[in-house]
Amino acid sequence: MITIEINQVKKGKKIGDGSFGSVFIGEIEEGKQKGIQALKEQFKISDHEKMILKALKDKQFQHLIKVIAFEEQEDRIFTLMELGEIINFSNLLDKRTICLQMAKGVSELHKLGFFHRDLKPNNFVIGLDNKIKLIDFGTTxxxxxxxxxxxxxxxxxxxxxxxxxxDYDSSVDIWSLGIIFYELLTNSTFFEKGKSEYEICYERVQISQKQINLQIDAQKSLEQWQKALLKKMIVQKLENDNLLNHSIKRINIDEVINEFEQSKNFQQTQQKVYQQKNDLDNETQFQNSKWTDLRINQLHKLEIHSQWISSLCFSPDGTTLASGSGDNIINLWDVKTAKVKSKLEGHRDWVTSLCFSPDGTTLASGSGDNTIRLWDVKTEKLNQELSGHRYDVNSICFSPDGSTLASGSDDKSISLWDVKTGKEKYKIQGHSEGVLSVCFSPDGTTLASSSYDKSIRLWDILTGQQKGKLDGHEGTVYSVRFSPDGSTLASGSEDESIRLWDVQKQQEIQKLIGQNGIIFCLCFSSDGRILVSGGENKTIIFWDITKKQLKQKIDAHQGIVYALSFSFDNGKLATGSDDKSIGIYHVEKGVEKSCTNPYTQDKNFKLFSSEFIKLASCSDDNIIDQEDIKQNRNKSKFGGFKKKII
Structure with a gap:
């Protein structure tokens, strides 16, 4: 381990003040640790702060600020720390992850045997690894x-x-963290601003648990699980006579973390369970099966739009197909009957992009009229119109949890919208020309975008900062799509190529050639095995992603193919063209007859969900048997989970 001495550090510009000192830019000028850090100079320090700083020195924690050096001199104390970035909480996107990382920082502190006593938004920063870090241990x-x-x-x-x-204990940190979470999740303060210290103190002491709960319940922007959690964190432990009742408990920090992690994993679990169910229903033989051929049959040819088909999207349950066109109209089709269920009108220019929310209740539409519209699928009414872009909105995509909508525009910007409030959370700038495609990663942490400027960019949803730039295409990049597991990004371009990128390494894996002409649209099957492309040459191509080769090509239309959408169960593919028609195809994968469980080599392979519980067995007779082994199904129901495709 490399040891840094304070005399190796050059004190630079002051960046902050505290009760007993100041914080400066600290530059290490020599050695392997050369770089910019934060240098804290204090004239007084408590024994407890000294203990925690020594405990942190030279140790690596995920969510506590890194202490590089600590030195006591005759008249002052110096601490060299990792330089964190101040957080603009009003512009944060993935607030659930922010809260989770804050809680993990508090947990790490508690496990060291300390509690903070002054938790507030300003005492959290973003570290060099883009993780939230807890700082300022003067009151520990x-x-x-x-x-x-x-x-x-x-x-x-x-x-x-x-x-x-x-006579209080470490649970005071839970109260403080609860207030921070409330403000972060609702964009409002728990206690009214503008009051004197006496008034604030009096209000905190006198507020009852009933009043706390009513205030939390009144916040429509909070999800039910968030309300329940906050009621267990913001707990009044003072009774009417202002005596502390130790029998009244707040939730502990590990339970807080568990609540957030369960919520964070919920959408991913939904997706996996729903996919497993569909794999069983379609006799897809588990993870080690291989598909040998494709059987593609056209079920319907839909012709009702008066202009080119610009966008398509299946609902998460696969029963509805939304189509957008150059005629400014959105049609909702019954997939089974191939009949129009309803027509959504209101856009004043062509409908560029469509995306269903993960729960299927909302349809978002982007348009050449510079707006985004959010439609209630059940009532077929307009819920909200989002305005903020100056030119065409080319692409939209819901985040996996459905709370955020991303939009890319000809004005070169990407906007992130709060779906509940309809307000713009954040605007991302970086492309030098119009943005043509946006796509969230399945875990919701990354947004990919492509542009006329021939580049693909990866954005950190936590910070809104660019985390990568993928160069290689020699022409406009019209479409980007994440694979369902998030490991691969596919891009289609004017240069007549499709490129597969390793998301983690930010490197090109493969260049797929075979579709002569511009590639306008891409979509993955939900199991990630097939990539479908469409474009200028009027054909659609099915690519085997495992082998990274062309599997099958069909002549789909008499015009350019602008839109593709796979149903979640992989059974149906919709295609849209400038010949004004929509094709709906049944896609069936032929599979090898052998089937074994790759984990246990066992006959039985069990899949469980709260919607269904089935036992599937693979045996030497090459038959998959399904048996419902639960008579009374759980009343809770998972909805579909969808990745946006254009």
Whole structure:
């Protein structure tokens, strides 16, 4: 381990002040650790802060700021730390991940035997690894101590009992964290601003649990699980006579983390369960089966639009197909009957892009009229119109949790929208020409975009910063799509090539050649085995992603193919063209007859979900048997999970 001495650090510009000192830019000028850090100079330090800084020195924590060097001199104390970036909370996108990482920082501190006592938004920064870090340990105390100073911390976030007694415990951090989460998730303060310190203190001490719960319930932007969690964090432990009741408990920090992790994984679990169900229903023989051929049959040819078909999207349950056209109209089709169920009108220019929300209740549409519209699928009414782009909205995509909508425009920008409020959360700039395609990664942490400028860019949803740039195409990149597992990004271009990129390494894996002409649209099957492309030469091509080779080509239309959409169960493919028609195809994969469980070599392979519980068995007779082994199904129901395709 390389040791850095304070005398190796050059003190630079002041970047902050504290009660007993200041923080400066600290530049290490020599050695392998050369770089810019934060240098804290203090004239006074508590024994507890000294203990925590020594505990952190030379150790690596995921969500506590890294302490590189700590030195006590005769008249001052120096601490060299990782230089964190100040967080603009109003512009944050993935708030669920932000909250989770904050909680993990508090958990790491508690496990070291300390609690913070002054948790507030300003005491969290973004580290060099783009993770949230907890900082400023001037008020920390060891958990084992039973007596603590009153009124330590920031009033707006301080637990009520801290103002009344010295007999409080580490759960005061849970209260503070709950207030931070409330503000972050609702974009509003828990206690009204503009009041005097006395008024704030009085309000905190006097507020009842009933009042707390009512205030939380009144926030429509909060999901039910978030409301339930906050009610277990923001817990009033003072009784009517302002006495602390130790029998009243707040949720502990590990339980907070568990709640967020369960929520974070929920959409991914939905996707896996739904895919497993469809694999069983379609007799797809598990993870080690190989498809040998494709049988593609056209089921319907739909002709009702008066102009070119510009966008298509299946609903998550596969029963509805939305189509957008140059005639400014959106049609919702019953996939089974091939009849139009409803017509959505209102856009003043062509419909460029369509995307169903993951739960299927909302359809988003982008248009050449510079707007985005959110439609209620059930009532077929317009919910909201989102305005902010100056030119055509070329592409839209819902985040996996459905809370955010991304849009790319000819104005060279990408906007991130809060679906519930309809407000723009954040605007991303970086492309030098119009943005043609946007796509969220399946885990919701990354947004990919492509442009007339021939580049593909990867954006960190947590920070809104560019995390990568993929160069290689020699022409406009019209479409980008993530594979269902998020490991691969496919791109289609004016240069007549499709490129597959390793997302983690940000390197090109393969260049697929075979579709002569511009590639306008791409889509993955939900199992990730097939990539379909369409474009200028009027054909659609099915690519075997495992072998990275052309599998099958069909002449789909008499005009350019502009739009593709796979149903979630992989059974149906929709294609749209400038010949004004929509094709719906049944796609069936032939599979090898052998079938074994790759994990246990067992006959039985079990799949469970809250919607269905089935037992599937593979045996030497080459038959897949399905048996419903649960008579009383869980009343909760998973909805479909969808990746946006144009």
């Amino acid at each position: 105390k060891t958990i084992q101590y039973t007596s603590h100073t009153q009124n330590e911390g920031t009033l707006s976030y301080m637990a009520p009992e801290v103002s009344i007694t010295d």
